[in-house]
Amino acid sequence: MSITQLPAWQALVAHQRDMRSVHMRQLFSEDAQRFDCFSLALGDLLFDYSKNRITQETMRLLFELAVQAGLPDAIQAMFSGQRINTTEDRPALHVALRNRSNRPIVVDGADVMPSVNAVLDKMRRFTQAVRNGEWRGYSGKPITDVVNIGIGGSDLGPRMVATALAPYADGRIRVHFVSNVDPSDIATILRHLAPASTLFLVASKTFTTQETMLNANTARRWFLSRVGDEAAISKHFAAISTNRQAVEAFGIDSDNMFVFWDWVGGRYSLWSAIGLPIALYLGMDNFEELLSGAHLVDEHFRTAPLKRNIPAIMGLLGVWYINFWGAQTHAILPYDQHLALFPAYLQQADMESNGKSVTKDGKPVNYATGPIVWGQVGTNGQHAFYQLLHQGTRLVPCDFLVAAQNHNPIGNQHDVLVANFLAQTEALMRGRTAEETRAELEAQGYSGGSLELLTAAQTFEGNKPTNSLLYKKLTPFTLGMLIALYEHKVFVQGAIWGVNSFDQMGVELGKRLAKAILPELSGTTTDREATHDSSTCGLIQQYRAWRDS
Ligand code: G6Q
Numbered sequence: 001m002s003i004t005q006l007p008a009w010q011a012l013v014a015h016q017r018d019m020r021s022v023h024m025r026q027l028f029s030e031d032a033q034r035f036d037c038f039s040l041a042l043g044d045l046l047f048d049y050s051k052n053r054i055t056q057e058t059m060r061l062l063f064e065l066a067v068q069a070g071l072p073d074a075i076q077a078m079f080s081g082q083r084i085n086t087t088e089d090r091p092a093l094h095v096a097l098r099n100r101s102n103r104p105i106v107v108d109g110a111d112v113m114p115s116v117n118a119v120l121d122k123m124r125r126f127t128q129a130v131r132n133g134e135w136r137g138y139s140g141k142p143i144t145d146v147v148n149i150g151i152g153g154s155d156l157g158p159r160m161v162a163t164a165l166a167p168y169a170d171g172r173i174r175v176h177f178v179s180n181v182d183p184s185d186i187a188t189i190l191r192h193l194a195p196a197s198t199l200f201l202v203a204s205k206t207f208t209t210q211e212t213m214l215n216a217n218t219a220r221r222w223f224l225s226r227v228g229d230e231a232a233i234s235k236h237f238a239a240i241s242t243n244r245q246a247v248e249a250f251g252i253d254s255d256n257m258f259v260f261w262d263w264v265g266g267r268y269s270l271w272s273a274i275g276l277p278i279a280l281y282l283g284m285d286n287f288e289e290l291l292s293g294a295h296l297v298d299e300h301f302r303t304a305p306l307k308r309n310i311p312a313i314m315g316l317l318g319v320w321y322i323n324f325w326g327a328q329t330h331a332i333l334p335y336d337q338h339l340a341l342f343p344a345y346l347q348q349a350d351m352e353s354n355g356k357s358v359t360k361d362g363k364p365v366n367y368a369t370g371p372i373v374w375g376q377v378g379t380n381g382q383h384a385f386y387q388l389l390h391q392g393t394r395l396v397p398c399d400f401l402v403a404a405q406n407h408n409p410i411g412n413q414h415d416v417l418v419a420n421f422l423a424q425t426e427a428l429m430r431g432r433t434a435e436e437t438r439a440e441l442e443a444q445g446y447s448g449g450s451l452e453l454l455t456a457a458q459t460f461e462g463n464k465p466t467n468s469l470l471y472k473k474l475t476p477f478t479l480g481m482l483i484a485l486y487e488h489k490v491f492v493q494g495a496i497w498g499v500n501s502f503d504q505m506g507v508e509l510g511k512r513l514a515k516a517i518l519p520e521l522s523g524t525t526t527d528r529e530a531t532h533d534s535s536t537c538g539l540i541q542q543y544r545a546w547r548d549s
Contacts, residue, residue: 024053093264097116145197147190152348167407181214200236239258265502311486330399333378386424437455
């Protein structure tokens with residue numbers, strides 16, 4: 001049975017018809033308690049979802065939908081280590097990586113927590129040794145620069161966290177990230193580094209990803225061409241992977257290998273040894289604070305009733321707009337410069353997880369699934385694409401994020417930032433009616449045709465939904481909370497839509513396709529060329545001609 005046949009789904013279809021004529025202005029003016037009713041606090045974080053097209057009835061129906069779609073059971077299944085990633089036949093247990101309470105989580109008859117803790121201990125020893133200079137390079141110099149070589153899930157998380165938590169770095173180690181197979185990426189970074197004080201981390205779950213292996217080989221050649229001694233590699237290369245054999249074949253000492261497990265999805269892996277660059281940059285204590293923040297949210301998600309469960313509510317609000325109002329995208333708008341990479345990070349977390357069109361039983365869905373996730377830091381976005389949010393023809397639900405305390409308090413700039421945050425969310429909700437616009441223009445002296453023209457152009461419909469996430473300060477703990485909130489939001493939506501949020505067949509297709517076409521670029525003609533479309537053939541020919549000219 002499709003979820004569209006569930007009684008709650010049907011009731012939501014009918015309820016949406018009633019809500020179409022309701023404006024949030026009206027809802028706020030009718031209920032002075034609306035903020036109290038539709039906001040929740042967790043630790044140093046406040047989630048305000050009152051500026052949404054919802055009533056108590058909407059939420060009641062959404063919670064019913066969650067129950068009828070089996071969300072409570074799905075949550076328990078994930079936390080108890082069931083094989084919820086059905087296509088790959090494995091659990092999805094990123095929650096075990098940050099299970100600071102050490103509650104046993106059993107996979108194939110064994111508690112995974114001792115192995116998780118053993119890797120954390122090894123990370124602590126290693127990061128301490130590198131950071132305090134006890135670990136030395138081949139020539140006896142301490143390490144000053146760490147280069148993480150990885151892509152997708154083995155890059156985006158650590159890169160985003162390192163950017164977000166830069167105020168917590170003590171300057172002992174600089175961290176760099178190489179991901180793109182475009183040689184300009186690694187070349188730009190290597191240009192400024194000295195081999196004697198550089199440590200490369202080759203981060204790849206499979207240790208077969210073409211981009212990462214090419215960049216890792218380039219790094220090794222760069223290193224050896226300057227150092228000339230294979231034995232020196234063991235002081236300058238470490239690996240993070242699930243594939244021990246491939247790591248050894250690459251020539252990395254198994255003492256320098258940090259393992260994780262197939263039940264950690266790439267895009268959920270920053271909590272594992274994939275977080276090593278974070279720990280080297282910020283110290284292991286800060287890394288563990290990140291884990292603790294995520295653990296607080298995990299416990300909240302696992303135990304809070306749906307109506308007080310922040311990730312459940314975030315997910316259900318998304319379902320409300322995507323499936324009942326036709327929203328196609330979701331904007332992430334951090335009013336926090338340190339979260340500049342957060343939209344890109346969430347793009348992967350969400351779009352790779354729920355960009356699916358068959359259910360777990362292999363049936364095509366007859367409803368929309370994951371949204372297009374996009375965004376940019378405020379206030380920059382205000383001077384760019386917010387016009388469409390205010391007056392365009394599309395419905396774009398937005399999440400606004402802001403800290404109460406800035407890491408760089410300068411003059412009143414942070415108040416100005418927050419004033420913009422508040423002004424935008426309020427304006428998106430209220431809009432400006434034609435009457436208000438006309439009155440303002442008349443007061444400025446407009447009349448006749450220009451009054452009518454400007455009234456039409458300056459009227460804002462409003463009623464645009466936003467969530468506000470206000471946190472005290474962007475600490476490692478709070479960042480851990482934020483990431484986990486979104487991970488679980490994505491999980492909630494995947495559970496309701498009945499898709500497998502933990503596989504990524506599209507990524508794997510991309511990996512295969514690029515490998516197949518590569519040999520054709522080296523020759524002049526190929527047998528396969530005849531099988532390509534004329535566009536691909538034309539592009540290949542022009543590429544070869546310009547490359548070789
Ligand atoms: C994440 C995806 C994908 C993956 C990269 C890198 O969930 O599967 O982004 O992380 O393709 O894969 P490796 O870590 O195996 O190199």
